[in-house]
Amino acid sequence: MTEIKHHGFLFDATRCIDCRACMVACSVENNIPMDKTRIWVAGIGLKGEFPNLDHASMVYHCLHCNAPDCLSACPVGAYTKRPDGPVLYDPNKCIGCRYCMNACPFGVPHFDWDKGLIDGAFIDKCTLCPQRIDIGLEPACVATCPTDALVYGEWTDLVKEAHGRIQAHPVRYIDHVYGETENGGTSYLILSHVPFEELGLPTIGPVPVKAVSEKVMEFTIPFALGWGAVLTAVAAGVHIYNRNKESDVKQAETPEGKTEETK
């Protein structure tokens, strides 16, 4: 059996011109409805005061984590991580609980409020174009990028390429390849000349949230059940108290002739 190589894409913010060809290409390739998108421009855009200005843009979409939190949070196994990179979502399994949205540290999965149980596909996000990479094409966003701000390739090669660019231009780049270690590593790697938070990326450690969340999840159900019982008891108590109080009020008002409420 041939070894499946981990692939990914490398984004270089110094090369991105915010032209949005990637967004259009993605929309057409994946037949995205006109009011939805899988790629968006993130970050603070323009900063500074005239004439000392800077501008940075970021092609933001699913980072395709090596240890995806969406996958571990999903109670019905709608997510899979392919060994060659893509994190995929199966609309037929999804029950629309939106745990993945809360779990994703990058805020990627988006909930489609227009769809219900019957239509399926509550969640939408970048797929890394498996229909293209499986036949040897680059993902749609990469293929069209006029400035090669996006490139696709083997993950280890891309990491090497990214560090090579930093070494060649130490002043230009921040000395860090975002996604190499973040959240346990992601298939989407990012180089930048501005702090990563200015591109809209969270500051996040190397330990995947998944590792933490799975620990927490062990307690979730007993905790939820226990806390639920407490809440139910409290709610019942409050209801009884209010009902008693209401009848007290009515009784108190009646002697003064304010009888409207009891009529």
Place this chain on the structure above:
Amino acid sequence: MPKTELSRRDFLKMGAAAASAFAVGSMIPAQVAQAARDAGLLDSAGDGYIASMCEMCVWRCGLLAKVVDGRVVKLEGNPDNPHSKGNLCPRGQSGLMNTYDPDRVLTPLIRVGKRGEGLFRKASWEEALDLIASKMQGIKDTYGAEAMVFSTTHCLSQPLFENLMYAFGSPNYGTQRSLCFNAMIVANQITFGMEEPDRDYQNVKYILLTGRNLMEAISTSETHDLSYAIDNDVKVVYIDPRFTKTAAKASEWLPIRPGTDLAFHLAMINVIISEKLYNSSFVNQYTVGFEQVALAVTGYTPEWAATLTGVEADVIRRIAREFAAAGKYALAHNGWRTSNFVNSFATERAITILNTLVGNWGTTILPSSGEETGTLGQPPQPPYPRISAQRLDGVPWKYPVVPLKIGVFQEMRDNIVTGNPYQAHGWFISRQNPIMSIPDRAKTLEAFSKMDFIATVDILLNDTAWFSDVVLPEASYLERYDPLLIIGNKVFVRQPVIEPQGEGKSSLWIYKQLGERLGLGDYFQYTDEEDYLRQELTPLGVSLEEVKVKGYADLPETAHVGEGSEPTFNTPSGKIELYSDTLNKVGFPGVPAWEEPPKPAEGQFYLLTGKVAQSTQFGTQNNQLLHKYSDEPRLWMNAKVAAEKGLADGDWVVVTSDAGLVNVHLQATEAIRPDCVYLTPGYGHLSKGLTTAFGIGASDSVLHVTYTDPISGGQALSQTFVSVRKA
């Protein structure tokens, strides 16, 4: 039998639904699919890739159209095309949405309401073509052929459009050029004897961009090349009153005062000559007029320029020295849409001189190699009739150095309104939107009102079609053949990848049909589009089938002019003309001289215009995919100025110029000089037939005041001053 009745009715219902919803599509005999199947491009199911050429702007990138079941589902850049290098910009990516625009005109239309009411009835091609031909012939018989005005935009079928016009006998030709790049091409013509030399980024070490916003006004391959140059630490100095996305990538951004680019360049020339930093052997061997230039620029010191431009003298001096130090590896980009001020022509001339002084000819500036059509064949035809009538646009009687095929569109419009030197009565327009593009829209509408007859060819009811009497539906660029294009040593084809929506037809077909009805059939000696292309290919020894497979074919090796030989220049002296006797003879300065353009009055602003990556001129705003990913076109104003005026981001404002007023949302931003405002062009459409674009943004053409440069005929688009108040 009831069952048969039902299924027959269902079938009819289905047919009607399919025809309207899918606009014919796969319902008609699939000629394209069959041809593509025969060529092995589509499989038996009708799926595959067909190579063709983009037309979302004029750059002509190569594309590969993915076709599934008779529909285009995706466009890719063709890696073999030097204009796209495998990439497409957002406009190129969205191209299929132009074809599948629900607002497409699907049949010929004949106006039934008042002009501008948008009331049309469907007509057959026969009726519409007969009507146009009879109206055109009637105008010719009554007033002379010159009473018919023709206008179109840079496109591959333009030679056939010109063929119809010259065969008809009219001298009145409107192109978009005077609203765009007359200053640049006339300057290149005067200095180098060619309209636009190529730029080469392979060996470049220093780039001066005068307002050339390549990261937003995308020319795919050139944007790509600039991006790699920046990546390779090439210094890029960018001059623009706005902080554009190109400014963000440049090494140095100089927010110059509008209208003073000329002073900046004259001061650079002053430094390079006075400090003897120029390439004297190149200047001696290949140029004329160095002494005149040296004499003329003595007073144009960096200190002088600093007071005008707002750029410090030391900075100008440093940039001049850096530019000269890069020698033949330096490149001063001549820009593209250079219609800015009445001194833009002199600015462009100064840029040609800067390049020449460092001797970059043959290194970063090459003889124009692209788009040679001379080697293509063409059908036989008789000579054109002699035209004795004066042109309405003042070429050459008012504009002696503007080439005839370029013209001065805004002047033509003005003379249609005044009726001088004679009254025009009809206007035939193809793939162009003069109501949106010519400055002072109210005046253009007035010119339309002078017309007895207007016919427009387009894929949409654009604003001009909306005010026309007959509209002919063109097939989109994915649905038709156009004449071939030679780039370098390859010949490229634009070929249909799907059947036309509705009854759309190619320009090659439409012009021939009109020509035949006007008794001009001898000028259109081809049976159909493929026959025309075959006749073009005859002298090249390449078959159409070969070209269709990959979208291009290699041409037999031939020596290109200027390649490996001494450079030649098609100027009167045969050399690069730093001083131009041609200009001198017609009463213009032979070397560029400072001319102070007007300034805005107190409380007014320069109105700037300039492209965004998601639209091309006036024709793409209705594309739903581009609309989806475009920013709202708001009026940019410096954030501090806005605050002083009590205006907040997002406020409705009224913008007023001498020509008109518009209401638009305000964008308070740091990315613009305090004395300027900026409006994205191409919005504020009048046509309600553009259901996506109608109601979005405001038209800069409503505000633009007409000022024409007397030398190049270019419209000074940035020489409009506006006041802004809260709505």
